[in-house]
Amino acid sequence: MSVNSASAMNTTIIRPDVFYINGFYNVPHSMYYYIFLGFVYIVTVLGNSAVMCTIYVARSLHTAKYVAVFNLAFSDLCGSSALIPKIIDTFLFNNQYISYGACLANMFFVYLFMTLQSLTLVALAYDRVIAICFPLRYHVILTKTAMAINIGVVWIFSVSIVALTVALVTRVSFCSSITVTSYFCDHAPVYLLSCNGHYWNTVMAYICFYGLIGTPVIIIAISYVCIGTALLKISKWTERIKAMKTCVSHLILVAVFYLPILSTNVASMISSINPNDRIINSTLSQTIPPLLNPIIYTLKTEEFKQAIKVLCRRLKVVVMHELPQSSGQLLDPQQSVGWSKEELLALRHNSSPFSTLEFIQDPSTITEILTTGALALLGLARKRWRVRHRGRRAGALVRLRRRGFRTSLPSLFLSNLCSLHNKTEELLLLNQTNKDFSNASTLCFTETWVSDLNPDRALRVPGFRLYRADRDSDLSSKSRGGGICFYINERWSKDNTVLLTSCSPNLESIFIKCRPFYFPREISSFTLAGVYISRDAQKELADLIRKVERENRDTLLIILGDFNQANLTKELPKYRLHVSCATREENILDHCYTTIKDAYRSVACGSRTLRS
Missing domain, CATH: 3.60.10.10 (Endonuclease/exonuclease/phosphatase)
Structure with missing residues (x-):
């Protein structure tokens, strides 16, 4: 144990060298749950990375809305990276002791990215309100610069409020138990171990819950009341459905993110909840939304699906253009090839259904094809920044003409x-x-x-x-x-x-x-x-x-x-x-x-x- 003296307050703050993360208590075969979280993490990384790469490369997605979507995907990726690998290392490999500084760092990053996810959903709700209530002024009110400023303010606010919350934990002493009854260095289970007053920590816990979870839910609900009022002014039912479809993906994201968190916290406030049940509900509420968000945007957003199709076509053309010619297996389409009747019959009887793919049996060829495809994709990303139209090919009037x-x-x-x-x-x-x-x-x-x-x-x-x-x-x-x-x-x-x-x-x-x-x-x-x-x-x-x-x-x-x-x-x-x-x-x-x-x-x- 290390003892730090605070002379200004004339008190002694006792800080432990390590904490012990308890996790599940007396739950058989819990290791399979952590393996499941590992698969969730892999899919989350792949999905959110694909979303960010698509938004970066596809020029049609360089809009104010997708600035916020990019930030949401980044927050999902970082939030899962701050939580799931540490859970797997802690419980699957039995490294349940964590140092005091690492515990506070883990607490900071997990809560930071949760806060960013919550506030980014508010920014997306604001985007939908402007798009439906003021469609003719949407591109004037909500520019990419305006959305980037909103996201910057969200980051500054999130870092400030979470840093203050974690800093207050350093002002309490831990005299007896160092066992954290949670699956990570959770805020409430940590400060409740203190042996001196933790009034301000309790206040910050309530402020974070009501300010960062409750208030965004209220704001999003108000925004959809405004959207509903605007939709009622549209006379044709088909137009209402068309407008409402643009909000479906956001509504699903809101439901998937907030409902599990609210249900778990409200249940713990109303009555006591079993620690094992709380751990399962909390881990799923923090890991499943980042997994589902890319899938929801891929399946429910038409412009995103269209951008992916365009990129796939462009990538296919580039890869086929740069594909290496291996000995006799890949043929030049311009080359004239002749076959006799006997050769064709022999080919029919002797070849397997997969004989046309024999050229990929060479591992070096597979590696070369994949490398070529990856470089082509990076080339598309780099090309987007190189192209800068000047003179007669640039300007507002040119962009207006392109819209037809x-x-x-x-x-x-x-x-x-x-x-x-x-x-x-x-x-x-x-x-x-x-x-x-x-x-x-x-x-x-x-x-x-x-x-x-x-x-x-x-x-x-x-x-x-x-x-x-x-x-x-x-x-x-x-x-x-x-x-x-x-x-x-x-x-x-x-x-x-x-x-x-x-x-x-x-x-x-x-x-x-x-x-x-x-x-x-x-x-x-x-x-x-x-x-x-x-x-x-x-x-x-x-x-x-x-x-x-x-x-x-x-x-x-x-x-x-x-x-x-x-x-x-x-x-x-x-x-x-x-x-x-x-x-x-x-x-x-x-x-x-x-x-x-x-x-x-x-x-x-x-x-x-x-x-x-």
């Missing part, structure tokens, strides 16, 4: 034409030569100046569907000018319905409801409103917009057109203007409104143009 028609909001092209009929050839030329034009989800044109004398086939643009609202001379009291039309890209949406058209002396409008092939799960459709308005018709337009909103509650309304000094925000303050560049001379007369802040940015491209 899978953007959250449709890309828009807005222009005041002053006669559509006279500019049809120019539109056809732009459609052939300008990718921004041909890839736009919607083209909106005002001042079309067309009438019933101009058939749709004369105004057709390949790849787009035309929807028009021509000026009615009787309703508008004007004989010329006016008119609105939409060209909607067939690659973006084919399910389009004209909700209403209106024509009056001060206002012309058309409202089209679109259900594209891809859109955020929060909304059921987009409603495009084309407007040609005078300054005095703001209230009339606001009434039409309110009517459309009442009849289509789950739609996102996008209002485009020629506003001629009118401002919609005076009547409907929730709508935001997204055009900031001059559209005609020094004036901003062509407007775009939505209810989403920073949904669009305007870019002048000769014609009046708007891109998402």
